[in-house]
Amino acid sequence: xxxxxxxxxxxxxxxxxxDIESPPVARKAQAGQFIIxxxxxxxxxxxxxxxxxxxxxxxxxxxxxxxxKTTMKLAGKREGETIEDxxxxxxxxxxxxxxxxxxxxxxxxxxxxxxxxxxxxxxxxCTVHSIVxxxxxxxxxxxxxxxxxxxxxxxxxxxxxxxxxxLVTDALKRLIEAGEAYDEVIAIGPLIMMKFVARLTKxxxxxxxxxxxxxxxxxxxxxxxxxxxxxxxxKFACVDGPDFDGxxxxxxxxxxxxxxxxxxxxxxxxxxxxxxxx
Amino acid sequence: MPNMQKEKHPMPTRSPEERRSxxxxxxxxxxxxxxxxxxxxxxxxxxxxxxxxxxxxxRIPDFIRKVSLRDFEGAYAIIHESSSLPAVCGRxxxxxxxxxxxxxxxxxxxxxxxxxxxxxxxxxHNAASSGQIEERTxxxxxxxxxxxxxxxxxxxxxxxxxxxxxxxxxxxxxxxxxxVLVYGIPEFRxxxxxxxxxxxxxxxxxxxxxxxxxxxxTMTVDELMEDGYEAVFIGSGAGLPRFMSIPGENLKGVYxxxxxxxxxxxxxxxxxESDTPxxxxxxxxxxxxxxxxxxxxxxxxxxxxEEVSIVYRRGEAELPARKEEVEHARExxxxxxxxxxxxxxxxxxxxxxxxxxxxxxxxxxxxxxGRRRPVEKKDSLFTLDVDxxxxxxxxxxxPLIKSTTEGLVTEKWGGxxxxxxxxxxxxxxxxxxxxxxxxxTVILAMGAGKKAAxxxxxxxxxxxxx
Numbered sequence: 001x002x003x004x005x006x007x008x009x010x011x012x013x014x015x016x017x018x019d020i021e022s023p024p025v026a027r028k029a030q031a032g033q034f035i036i037x038x039x040x041x042x043x044x045x046x047x048x049x050x051x052x053x054x055x056x057x058x059x060x061x062x063x064x065x066x067x068x069k070t071t072m073k074l075a076g077k078r079e080g081e082t083i084e085d086x087x088x089x090x091x092x093x094x095x096x097x098x099x100x101x102x103x104x105x106x107x108x109x110x111x112x113x114x115x116x117x118x119x120x121x122x123x124x125x126c127t128v129h130s131i132v133x134x135x136x137x138x139x140x141x142x143x144x145x146x147x148x149x150x151x152x153x154x155x156x157x158x159x160x161x162x163x164x165x166x167l168v169t170d171a172l173k174r175l176i177e178a179g180e181a182y183d184e185v186i187a188i189g190p191l192i193m194m195k196f197v198a199r200l201t202k203x204x205x206x207x208x209x210x211x212x213x214x215x216x217x218x219x220x221x222x223x224x225x226x227x228x229x230x231x232x233x234x235k236f237a238c239v240d241g242p243d244f245d246g247x248x249x250x251x252x253x254x255x256x257x258x259x260x261x262x263x264x265x266x267x268x269x270x271x272x273x274x275x276x277x278x
Numbered sequence: 279m280p281n282m283q284k285e286k287h288p289m290p291t292r293s294p295e296e297r298r299s300x301x302x303x304x305x306x307x308x309x310x311x312x313x314x315x316x317x318x319x320x321x322x323x324x325x326x327x328x329x330x331x332x333x334x335x336x337r338i339p340d341f342i343r344k345v346s347l348r349d350f351e352g353a354y355a356i357i358h359e360s361s362s363l364p365a366v367c368g369r370x371x372x373x374x375x376x377x378x379x380x381x382x383x384x385x386x387x388x389x390x391x392x393x394x395x396x397x398x399x400x401x402x403h404n405a406a407s408s409g410q411i412e413e414r415t416x417x418x419x420x421x422x423x424x425x426x427x428x429x430x431x432x433x434x435x436x437x438x439x440x441x442x443x444x445x446x447x448x449x450x451x452x453x454x455x456x457x458v459l460v461y462g463i464p465e466f467r468x469x470x471x472x473x474x475x476x477x478x479x480x481x482x483x484x485x486x487x488x489x490x491x492x493x494x495x496t497m498t499v500d501e502l503m504e505d506g507y508e509a510v511f512i513g514s515g516a517g518l519p520r521f522m523s524i525p526g527e528n529l530k531g532v533y534x535x536x537x538x539x540x541x542x543x544x545x546x547x548x549x550x551e552s553d554t555p556x557x558x559x560x561x562x563x564x565x566x567x568x569x570x571x572x573x574x575x576x577x578x579x580x581x582x583x584e585e586v587s588i589v590y591r592r593g594e595a596e597l598p599a600r601k602e603e604v605e606h607a608r609e610x611x612x613x614x615x616x617x618x619x620x621x622x623x624x625x626x627x628x629x630x631x632x633x634x635x636x637x638x639x640x641x642x643x644x645x646x647x648g649r650r651r652p653v654e655k656k657d658s659l660f661t662l663d664v665d666x667x668x669x670x671x672x673x674x675x676x677p678l679i680k681s682t683t684e685g686l687v688t689e690k691w692g693g694x695x696x697x698x699x700x701x702x703x704x705x706x707x708x709x710x711x712x713x714x715x716x717x718x719t720v721i722l723a724m725g726a727g728k729k730a731a732x733x734x735x736x737x738x739x740x741x742x743x744x
Contacts, residue, residue, distance in 0.1 A: 001453070001490055024496050038453060044545060044554040045453075069553055085453040087490035217545065217554075220451050220492055221676055222461075222517040223537035229528055234521060239678065253528055256629035260530045261555040268553065 002082035003037075006059050011141040014065050015109055016075050017051070023058030025050075025088045031116040032094030032211065032243055035060065036219040038085035039073045046070050047216045049113040049242070050089060060088075063112030063141070069268040090219040091242045094186065094209070096120055101127040103175065103182045104150075105168050105197050107189020108134060113211055114188040115142050115149075122149035129175060129182070130154070133168035133193070137161035169196050176204055184209060187246060191255045198246030208246035212237045214258060229253050281318035284387030289394055294609040301465040301548055301580055304606060305369070310348075313398040317345035319383060320390045327380035328392060333725030334434070336360040338377060338392055345395055354403040357396060362437030362480065363430065363724065365404060365472045368397025370463060371721045372600050404475055416484055419443035421738050424507040426493045426679065429457025430720045431711030432513035433477065434727030435734075436485045442735050446485045447507070451492040452544065457515055458712075459720070461544040462536070464573050466580070467603075470543070494678030499686070499707060508741070509706045509734045512694060513727060516712035518674045522565070526623030527669070531557060531631030535566070535574040535670035542577045559666035562586045563634050565620055566670030567596070572603040574668045575612045586612050587662065591619040591639050591652045617641070617652065621659065623667055635661045675713045683707070691716065700730030701737075708734055 007019040025035060029050045036045050052061035066075045077083060094117050102121055106114030111132050122128050130150040134140050135158045147153050154171045155163025164171065172185070185208045187197040194210040201208040214226040219238045226237040231248035235241065290306040291297075297304055308316065320342040328338045337356050344353035357364045373379075373393035381389030423439050425432045428450040436446045454460050456473040481487060493499060499510050519534030521527050538556075541547045545554035562583045564575040567590035575586045588607070590597065593616050597604055608614070617639040624633040638658035641650035675692040687695045687703035693716055700708040710726030712718055 024491070028496060042546065042549070042551045042553055044552075073553075085490055087451070087453070087492060088496065090492065090495055217537065217540050218452060218461075218517075220495075220517070220678060222519070223540050224519040224521070224534040225537045227521075227528060234523075234528065253629070256530060257528065260557075264555040268555075 001085060003084075003086040004082050005077055005079055006057070008077070008079045011063065012139050014139070015063060015112075015141055016066070017061060017063045017112075018074075018077075019054070019057075019059040019061050020083070020086055021058055022060050022086050022088075023055075025060050025086070026053045026055045026058045029053050029060060029089035030093035031096070031120040032113075033089035033091050034219070034242060035062065035086060035088030036090060036216070037062075037074075037083055037087075039070060039077070039083050041084060043073065043084060044070055045085070045217055045219070047090070047213065047219055047238075049211070049213070050116065051112045052116055060086075063109065065109040068265045069272045072269065072272055087219070091238060092240075094120070094211070094243055096124055096126070099124075099126050099183050101129075101180075101182050103129045103131060103172060103180070103185045105172060105185060105187040105189070105193075106130070106132040106146075107168060107193040108139065109141070110189030110193075110211075111142050111146070114186070115145055117186055117188070118146060119149045127151050129180065131156070131168050131171045131175070133157065133171075133189070134162060135159065167196075168193060169200050172197065173200055176206070182206055185246075186211075191251055191258065194246060194249075195251035198249070198251070202247050209243050210246040210249060212242045212244060212249065212254065214254060215260060228257075280321055281315055283319060286319075286388045286391040286394070287312045287316045289391075291606075294611070297466070297610050298579055303469055304466050307401055308394055308398045310402075313345055313395060314348060316391050317342045317395060320346070321382060323382060327382065328377040328390075331377040331380045332360075333376065333721045334360045334728050336377075336396075341399065342390065342392070342395055345399060350399055350402045351406070353399045357399060360728075361724065362434050363476050363720075364396055365400035366430070366459060366468060366476060367721055367724070368393055368395075368400050369468050369472075370719075372719060374601065376721065404472070416440065417443055418445055418484075421445065421742075422447070422507045423734060423738075424449060424502045424510045425513060426499070426510065427451075427457055427513040427515055427711075427713070428455035428477065428487060429459065429513055429515050429711065429723065431713075431723035431727035431730075432457065432511065433480060434724040435511045435513060435710070435731045437480055437483075438728055438731035439734060440480065440483055440485050442731070444735075444738075448485060448487045449491040449493050449497070450487060450489045453489050454544070455487045455489060457513075458517075461540045462570065462573070464539065464543055464577050466576065467573065492678065494682040499679065499683045499704075503706065508738050509708060511700070511727070511730050511734060512679055512702075512707065512709040512713055513711045513723070514676050514679055514713045516673045516675045516717045518676050518692070519669065520672045520674060521669055522620065522671060524620060524622055526625055526631070529623055529625040529631050530629050531559075531665055532623055532667045532669065535564070535570045535668050536673065538574050538668050539570070539577060542581065548581060556581065557666050559583045560585075561664045562666045562668065563589050563620075563662060563664045564668045564670055565589045566672070567592065568598040568670065568672075569600060569603055571670035572599045572607045572612075574670050576607055576610060578666070578668065579610055579612065583666075587615045587664075588612060589615050589618050589620060589634070589636060589662075591617065592649065593617055593641060596649050615662070619652065619654070620667075624661065631665055631667055633661045633663050634667055635659060673712075673717050675716065679713075698729065699733035700726060701733060706737065
């Protein structure tokens with residue numbers, strides 16, 4: 001099978017947006033769900049969360065950061081070219097029913113996943129406060145899109161070059177302290193960010209949902225590679241998640257597991273870079 | 279005159295030393311002279327018990343007779359009437375507990391090597407025709423049937439329905455067809471090229487295979503029916519891995535056998551050009567005693583491990599794996615730690631596996647399964663230094679279809695409830711294979727696919743007669 005790249009756009013130096021042609025996935029996918037793709041015949045299967053869909057055009061938007069060999073290969077594909085495999089939508093959609101006021105917290109490329117959730121909540125009439133954080137100005141993505149669906153928008157950066165200087169947890173804490181009463185906080189970003197958001201909201205007793213993105217192969221419950229400890233129970237992110245109660249997730253274990261192939265990945269990335277003469 | 283030699287002709291195999299470092303096939307197959315001589319051992323019984331032992335009822339003495347007459351294509355045609363996957367079954371069927379078990383030659387000596395002959399015939403056909411079978415003129419009857427899953431039950435069901443004139447579409451979740459034949463069973467036992475030839479043949483005969491389509495997610499069973507499929511066969515297998523729920527199972531270096539085998543087989547992690555990473559394990563413990571445990575252990579060895587142990591809580595006689603697989607594993611140097619049960623997996627400061635602690639067991643009274651129940655020996659705790667643990671203690675049916683198909687009745691443990699012919703609680707929805715029985719064998723799944731195909735044919739005919 002081959003799936004066409006209908007559109008390719010660089011959001012910043014490391015993050016790329018692509019629209020992939022897949023009418024069945026475009027018809028079905030909801031915010032919070034993910035797809036699995038394979039770039040070429042010997043490529044690995046990687047999960048990426050659905051950033052947007054256009055059911056009429058039959059396209060699915062993915063946004064990814066180039067971190068390893070596979071994402072570099074993917075980034076090297078141009079508009080009109082194809083990738084080998086694309087399957088989904090997998091996982092459960094983010095639960096949005098009955099929510100009246102939500103803080104959506106996004107970090108880095110995780111904002112690509114936080115955005116469709118904010119958009120969906122907004123379309124359902126929910127009050128949305130978006131707090132998004134990046135390392136610096138040049139890495140900011142989707143600012144305009146977030147503003148359009150948020151009742152309140154806070155941009156933070158580690159170095160102060162964009163929005164306010166500081167972490168998303170600082171901004172979230174300030175809003176909560178100022179009396180904003182959220183039904184729920186939805187946090188999507190690096191594991192370390194989600195861990196600290198969950199730690200903060202626990203103090204205030206605010207329900208917090210996090211979106212996990214562990215190592216996966218099939219995405220249908222078959223390999224168990226994506227297992228996590230949630231409230232002392234083993235869960236499979238691919239079929240039980242990817243959303244989980246942030247107050248119950250064992251983030252330290254998840255961080256260790258995500259680093260399982262760090263050395264291999266670093267080596268492969270380097271070899272691939274050398275191959276490309278970069 | 280039949281050949282009255284008491285023993286089967288032995289299967290030529292690669293030497294154990296060579297096997298340790300290659301994923302090339304272990305069993306090399308009979309040559310023509312050996313096959314003919316073996317075929318001459320068949321007495322061509324008037325009431326052949328072997329056929330009754332075969333879940334898909336291949337006319338065994340008839341095909342063997344063709345082999346003895348050197349009419350190999352004729353032999354293939356006979357097998358192919360009953361089985362869509364002869365090259366696969368000739369390799370992975372547990373013949374010793376089926377057709378060969380009841381062979382009269384087994385009373386005084388060894389049974390006829392039916393499995394080896396089946397493999398010979400299929401390989402010979404595949405080599406001679408280079409995969410090309412004469413075009414069958416299939417006339418479509420205009421009725422559409424959907425098959426969920428392209429494992430042994432789905433391929434068989436699709437093959438039979440296609441032959442009856444149905445327009446069959448198989449929906450497969452992964453990126454290649456074959457199910458457990460491609461993600462589970464390793465290359466050294468079942469070369470993937472063989473599976474591909476079998477699926478290609480189905481495609482050539484008019485079956486459509488849609489990969490990358492997860493029924494229950496991309497589409498539901500109900501949507502298939504709305505799309506005009508008059509019946510749906512669910513052959514989604516038992517792919518959900520079980521863990522032991524012991525401490526340390528989420529450490530880095532603990533795999534389900536499914537994950538380990540999928541990385542090696544489906545994703546080809548043993549080839550340098552594959553992008554899929556895998557641990558370069560040195561000391562491996564594989565927990566479990568079935569065929570999957572043997573496959574995982576032998577794969578780990580071929581991936582370069584120095585010591586691989588099978589850790590199994592019962593004894594030698596209770597090992598559920600085929601005897602041949604256990605023998606092959608032993609020859610290759612797999613260590614069997616029987617009557618041993620893991621209690622905890624121990625990690626280092628980086629969260630990596632460093633050891634597994636186990637207790638010794640002894641066998642007590644028989645349990646519900648009739649096997650003697652293992653009980654812990656007092657004060658027998660010990661640790662085994664390993665860097666990788668592979669859990670091969672069984673799998674359950676995947677819940678994706680159950681949870682998205684209203685009115686489909688399932689067992690508590692997840693199996694779909696279906697009658698002898700595969701009829702489920704939903705009219706028009708049939709199921710078979712591991713999705714119904716829980717993890718079992720390739721040939722039983724094929725038998726179920728075959729029965730379901732007949733039942734689907736009857737169901738659609740009856741429905742349209744009204």
